[in-house]
Amino acid sequence: MGQCALGFQSSTNLADSDPKTPLNLADAETKAAALKLAGTELKAGLVAGSPIEPVVSHNYEDIIKAADAPIDRSSKEKLFAQLHSGVYLHQKKQKYWIDKESGLNCFMLFSKGLSINWVNEERYWSWRTFEDPEEGTLEMAELLKVCALEVNGSLDPSLLSPKTMYEIVYIFKLYEQAKGWEFPVTLKTRFTEEEVIRKLSLLPKFQEEWIEAHVGDGEPDIKMRKASLMNKPRGQWIELVAGEIYTDHCFSIKKHICFSLSEYQGGNWKSGLLMKGVVLRPKKRM
Structure with a gap:
């Protein structure tokens, strides 16, 4: 980098x-x-x-x-x-800005900039246009019903400020009538040589803890955790941290940061979710 x-x-x-x-x-x-x-x-x-x-x-x-x-x-x-x-970048699929306090790069990948399973099937998802107070007119993906939920994204780490701890955060809303969220969602982050997101086996049983998986030697390639949405507030924006990454100088420009939110092990039909996007921003020190 x-x-x-x-x-x-x-x-x-x-x-x-x-x-x-x-x-x-x-x-x-x-x-x-x-x-x-x-x-x-x-x-x-x-x-x-x-x-x-x-x-x-x-x-x-x-x-x-x-x-x-x-x-x-x-x-x-x-x-x-x-x-x-x-x-705004790529026909408003992304947004780039510089944090006023730190001077570091930030990115937002909106719904249109994410890869969502079945998103073009009208019986499962719907594209709706909203007037967002921050972004103006914005298209968002609204979940009607789906059994296998998977929302993926990726970004070239060379676009982020170097030697900085970033957090990757999904931003979405659950409607009052949202159903099928009895099983926790799985959040994953990983690095890959290609921009294509590859599905991962979720054999380990874990709850609210990070699991690190090694594909080869060295640092873990995959980090994942589960989070329950049952007690999350309805009708307002929810921020769910998918992972954290440190933009070390050793990262290859060819690699991509990949992240996903999924739930398909429970077999429930899920509904009532409005996906705004994913933000990559410097993690604030406590």
Whole structure:
């Protein structure tokens, strides 16, 4: 994975001051604060509200080549404002933005950007258009009824900011009349050489704990857990963590981060789910 170039300019430098010239205490405190800020905000991304010239985010030029609308580059302020608020990609299948607090890349894969079993069968799923307060007009996949549920997605890890812990989160809603969710759903994350998602055997019995499976030598290739939806609130958005990944420099650009939400072992017919998408975002420190 390529590394992001880091750079910043500071208008003050204590080392450049004349040692023979008395230094005003207020000036010294101001300069010291500026240097401290430079140290804490030296990140591979844009930092909102920084007095230091912002640093362009990791890989942003390649990412916005797939933007649905032209990007205004007439000024840095306008460019940064767009990247902070978000840019839609691939006919609104994805959204890319830069977190204002950390300056790190974030991605949202909407329903249209996911691979959903039976989604084009009208008796099982329905595509509905909603006015979302954050995204405007947005198509979402609504589950009518299905026995074998599987919602897959993948992303090239080179698009994410390096050396960062990310969480992969499914965002969906369960209607009041939702049925068939007596069995827990299975959440999986893995790396693969191809973008194609391969189904995994779920032989181990586990509940609310991560299971790591080795396909070869080295670190685990697959991580999975189960989560019950029975006690989840109805009629509001639910966030369900599918996994966490650390974007180490050793990841090959050819590999993809793959993730899935599934439930087909119970045999129940499930209904009443509205899938908004999956967000990949830096995990906040507690």
